Amino acid sequence: MALLFPFSAAAQEKAGFGISAGADFVSSYVWRGIYQTGVAIQPGVTMSAGNFSLGVWGSTDFSTWAKEFDIALGYEAGAFSFGLTDYWWAGEGSPYRDYANSHFLEGNIGFNFGESLPLSLSWSTMFGYNGDKDVEDQQQYSTFITAGYDFRVKDVAFTAGIGISPWTGLYHKAGTEGFVLSTLSLKAMKEIKITDSFTLPVFVETIIAPNQDNVFLVFGISL
Numbered sequence: 001m002a003l004l005f006p007f008s009a010a011a012q013e014k015a016g017f018g019i020s021a022g023a024d025f026v027s028s029y030v031w032r033g034i035y036q037t038g039v040a041i042q043p044g045v046t047m048s049a050g051n052f053s054l055g056v057w058g059s060t061d062f063s064t065w066a067k068e069f070d071i072a073l074g075y076e077a078g079a080f081s082f083g084l085t086d087y088w089w090a091g092e093g094s095p096y097r098d099y100a101n102s103h104f105l106e107g108n109i110g111f112n113f114g115e116s117l118p119l120s121l122s123w124s125t126m127f128g129y130n131g132d133k134d135v136e137d138q139q140q141y142s143t144f145i146t147a148g149y150d151f152r153v154k155d156v157a158f159t160a161g162i163g164i165s166p167w168t169g170l171y172h173k174a175g176t177e178g179f180v181l182s183t184l185s186l187k188a189m190k191e192i193k194i195t196d197s198f199t200l201p202v203f204v205e206t207i208i209a210p211n212q213d214n215v216f217l218v219f220g221i222s223l
Contacts, residue, residue, distance in 0.1 A: 021045045026220040029059055032144050033183040033209035037061035051076045067092045081110040104131050118150040142169025161185040173212050180211040
């Protein structure tokens with residue numbers, strides 16, 4: 001990162017440039033109501049400059065196969081956010097540069113109502129590449145729409161969420177089509193005090209996936 005952006009700390013601060021990094025350790029990886037892997041490590045790095053951001057995120061479980069690597073470009077304009085994400089989850093040993101067959105491209109838009117109404121909305125639609133095509137080789141434009149509401153109970157932060165898929169796509173269980181309710185979730189987050197200068201953020205998330213006829217209880221640690 002330093003080689004790509006050789007600015008002084010003062011220059012970076014003046015330009016609004018920043019880098020953040022972190023990782024989650026989760027008991028299982030569930031994405032949009034669909035089970036992906038068991039216990040996993042999920043690191044991420046994000047660079048930001050002004051209203052723009054560029055991030056990479058990955059997930060690796062403790063097998064020799066499951067691996068994901070995503071690149072996301074974002075832009076914020078007031079309460080709105082816009083993004084473009086390249087997903088790759090073909091797994092260890094698969095060629096990364098086979099973009100047409102092993103990558104998924106998605107555009108998204110979000111809106112945050114602010115502190116007075118801690119509600120956020122997002123719309124994500126896939127396009128391009130072959131992974132999102134149906135059996136008739138037609139692009140499905142798989143879409144996932146979410147709403148999340150944040151609230152606190154004493155020292156525990158909660159997020160209640162709902163996710164839907166308005167038409168047939170990647171999020172549908174075999175044999176289902178059209179509008180489906182994909183997820184109902186409740187996530188509880190708390191910082192556990194380890195020492196006077198160090199706290200450990202932990203979370204537990206309950207996920208009900210009606211379309212998949214499944215339920216999940218996920219525990220995670222954020223670093």
